[in-house]
Amino acid sequence: MIHPHTELKYISNEVGYGVVATQMIPAGTITWALDKLDREFSPEQFLAMDPIYQNILDTYTFRNNNGNLVLCWDNGRYVNHSFNSNCLTTAYDFEIAIRDIMPGEQLTDDYGYLNISHPFRGIDEGTRRKVVYPDDLLKYSKVWDKKLLKVFPRIITLDQPLQPVITASLWQKILDIAKGKAEMDSIVFNYYPDGKIGPR
Secondary structure, eight states: OOOSSSEEEEETTTTTTEESSSOOOOOOOOOEETTTTOOOOOOOHTTSSOOOHHHHHHEHHHEETSSOOOESSSGGGGGGETTTTTEEEEESSSESSOOBBBBTTTOOOOGGTTOOSEEEEEOOOSSSOEEEEETTTHHHHHHHHHHHHHGGGGGGOOOOGGGSSSSSSHHHHHHHTTTTSSSOOOOOGGOOOOOOOOOO
């Protein structure tokens, strides 16, 4: 489920549609969480589908660490890629804002942690990285973990509209991590090793 203070908006001919903030979303806010309406498809289910459905899943899903394709039921599936994303996923099936997101600003993910099947060249943002590879999680997980750790303690200090879709046991784990009673699991746990390793 995507954060309620967002809307789908046409960005440009190059980008298409994206998800933008309708209010300021502070760093440390949970911006997306896996919920009971999201669909998960195994590789076998995907291969058994007609091409028209395969194309839809290729476009709008990400792969979890089991290699299954996850389809968000709401506008979460329209969050675009950025090499300098303002949201990061965690090892706990939710994403958080790693910096303040202003009204009208897109919510963005780095597709490098979404277990893509094939490399693709992103829009040039003036960053050193130009291509997203299937194994980016292995290379950049420590960098992303550091960014998460800077804002993770803020989760429990902010209003969290998506808290109701997070289980009580996971929320307790979040509390323990935020208070320094437990270590945060690395984002690298999301990696699905399928053998498609990008050139370095």
